[in-house]
Amino acid sequence: MSMSQDLPPVAPSVTAELVAALTPRLRKRLDAGIAKLAARPAVRDGDTVRIAVDDSTDLELHAPDGTVTSGAAIRCGCLLAPDCLHRAAAASAAPIAEPVAEGATSGASEADDSARREANSETRRDSSLAFASDAQRTAAQGLFQATAAALDAGTDGAGAVVQAELLRAAHTARLAGLPRAAASAVSVVTAVRAARSADPAYRLTDLVSALTDVLTVAHRVPYATGPELTELRGTVRQPYTPDGSLRLYGVFSEPVLSATGYAGAVSWTADAEGRLYTVSDVAPGGSGRAVGAADRAVRIGDTALTHRELSRAGLAVSGATVSPTGRLGAGATVRAVRASGAGWGEEPLDRLWAEPVADQVSRALDGGHGLLFLDVTLAGTVRESAGDVLLADCAGLTLRLAAAHDHPALPHRDNLRLLAAAPGTRLRVVARLVPAPQSRALLLACAHPTDPGGHLDLGLDRLRRADLPAAATPSTAAAALCSSDEAPLHLLRRRVHQAASGGRRVLAFPGSAASDDRRLSDRGLATAADLLDDLHAAAADRARDPFGRLLPADTDRFARAWLAAARYTEEIDRALCAAAWRAGRRLPVPAARTD
Structure with a gap:
């Protein structure tokens, strides 16, 4: 278990405040300070977590309500306190706290409360016109710039200082009445931390999704009106x-x-x-x-x-x-x-599987819960870069069923391997749709292979070999799927993911851009080819001053080019997914630019 799991969550504004208070010299040492602090034991005593910085110095995090909500709640006994590196390092190493619900801001500063009231008042005044307020436009611009800086650096280069700037921008956005953008920005920081610490729960697709959402909202808020603006603003808490x-x-x-x-x-x-x-x-x-x-x-x-x-x-x-x-x-x-409960084959649960698969997929793609209730026949496995996936036939469709989570503490992957050893077995399953060019879903639960009245929660229950049927017949679905011809959209998607992970510099070097452009154009994806070309051009664009010295990169331009590519890939994936599931959605004609 990492030390971050032993520490109480810290409010984003607290982390941003403590990092901003550091001198430039201490900021350069912050990442090393976090790594050093992570090696020290943390001991919980009631509402206080104590870390022994050395033999004579203790660092304390006080969280009376389970969350550190002010800088004063992090105390250090070293000689440089309160302006020491240890306090900022502890805040940067701790989990990020969820936002406090409206009306429960006892831990917030008076300035924060005043800013929130002013932003809410301005938003209410403008609600009749449904325009973003001046505070929201300013916050959106700051959030876009902070996110662009994090994207430019990538997970390897986005250290604690870059993270703190993004948390500060997220806090400002929340005070201005943009909780959706603020929450996405916090998700970016958490995903970056998970990537840098090699956390098994980290997924690059989650980081890409969070980056896409925060950049989309921050870009559109100044121009949006009406229902679009309402959706972009989001809500702090869902009403019950x-x-x-x-x-x-x-x-x-x-x-x-x-x-x-x-x-x-x-x-x-x-x-x-x-x-x-x-x-x-x-x-x-x-x-x-x-x-x-x-x-x-x-x-x-x-x-x-x-x-x-x-x-x-x-x-x-x-x-x-x-x-x-x-x-x-x-x-x-x-x-x-x-x-009393009911079996999956009994009323009223049986009607969940009676709905046509195409209708279920259409609902999921249109913003529904994303669950699919399917009757399938297992057909073996196929190897992918991320691991084996289970193949299954569903009313003539060949599906790829992947593990819902790869963490070794959860039995998803082990259960998937055992199910793959029983081709020909007919099962009812519950899966979560994955928008992809193939028919793809994450396997969550399945009927018990040998007990008609039972089922297995594949993230909680462990399947045993004795649970599998004694004999099964192989299927030809695997061969049919492996020979399928797919559009090479992965050429653009791969660059989008590489940029999120490695930053702008991984796309700034000459490589296979020309051949990728040609392959995309030859397959009728001319817009994808243009977006890929723009992404490489934005990454490599570095102007020089009159003395020949490189000027700072235009991070905003690169972020806009990356966002256009990410949104295009996302929308085409959804359209190809609907086609693969025969859900009847038409291919969109997405804009090649977001500006």
Whole structure:
């Protein structure tokens, strides 16, 4: 376990404040200071976490509510305190705290409260015109520049100082009334930290998604109006509305282990009409919390059901409150008791699998929950760069079913290998759609191969060889899939991912850009070829002053070129995904530029 999991979460504004207070000399030593501090033991004593910097100096983080919300809560006993390196290093090493809900800002500074009230007042004045306020435009511009600097550096070069600047911009954006952009920026910082620490939970696709979202919002906010602006602003907390009494049936549970430093479990349930509801227990933590959350009682009413039990039982809820995404609230007025469950082949759960696959995919691509309920026949495996994936036939479609998580503490990958050893087996599965040129999804749960009435939560339960059928027949789907002819969109996607990981410099050197451009153009992807050419040109563009010295790179130009490529790839992936699933969506004609 890394030291960051032993430290309490620290508010982004606190980290930004402490790093900004450092002298230029200490800023250069900050990354080394974080690495040195990470090697020291952290001991928790009530609300205080104490780190022994050396034999005579202690560093303390005080978190009375579980979160460090002010710089004064981080105290150091060294001679240079409070302007020492240790305080900033501890804040930079700790997990990033979630935003405080509106009206619960006891730990915020008076200046922050004043700025928030002013921003909210200005937003309300402009709401009739639905234009971004001056504060939001300024915050969006600052956030774009800070994110562009992080993209320019890549994960290897985005050290604690770059991260702190992005956290400062995120804090300013939140005060200005842009919680969506602020949350995405925090996700970028957390993903960068995970990449730099070789965290097994890190995924490059998560970093790319967060970078794309924060740059998109920061770029569009100054120009957006009406419903688009409302969506770009986002909300700090999802509202919960009363929903009366509910009779729910457990469907499955999945562990949560995110690159943003949160872990736990989510149980999915359905009512008699097939509407889905979730019960969540997610908090700061690592793989241990993700594994253990399944056996903790769900946080709703007085029920003693664990998440593992709820996935196979039922729940009767009175006074229910529900968020727009279907998450059940756990307020004081909510009552819940255990009830009988239903098998996947019984009503009302059976209707989840009765919906046509194309309709399920269309709903997921249009912003739905993303779950797919499929009847499949296993067909073996195919090797990919990220590992083996399970092949399956679904009503004539050949699917790629990948592990939902690669962390070794979770059984996803082991269960996938065992299922691959039983080709010809027919199963009901629950998977999460992955927008990709092929029919692809993450496998979350499956019916028990030999017990018709049971199912397995593949992130929590371990499949055994004895659970597999004694004999199975091989399928020809693997050969058909491996011979499929795909558009070479990966040539552009690879450069987008390389830039997010290695920064602008990895695209600044001459390479295979010309051949990639030609391959894209030859396959009818002329816009992709233009975007790839612009991305390389923006990366290599370095002007010189009259004395021949290189001027600083234009990070904003590179960020715009990267964003155009990322958005294009994202939209084409969605369209190709719909075509692969026969979902009937038309290919869009995306703009080649975002400016």
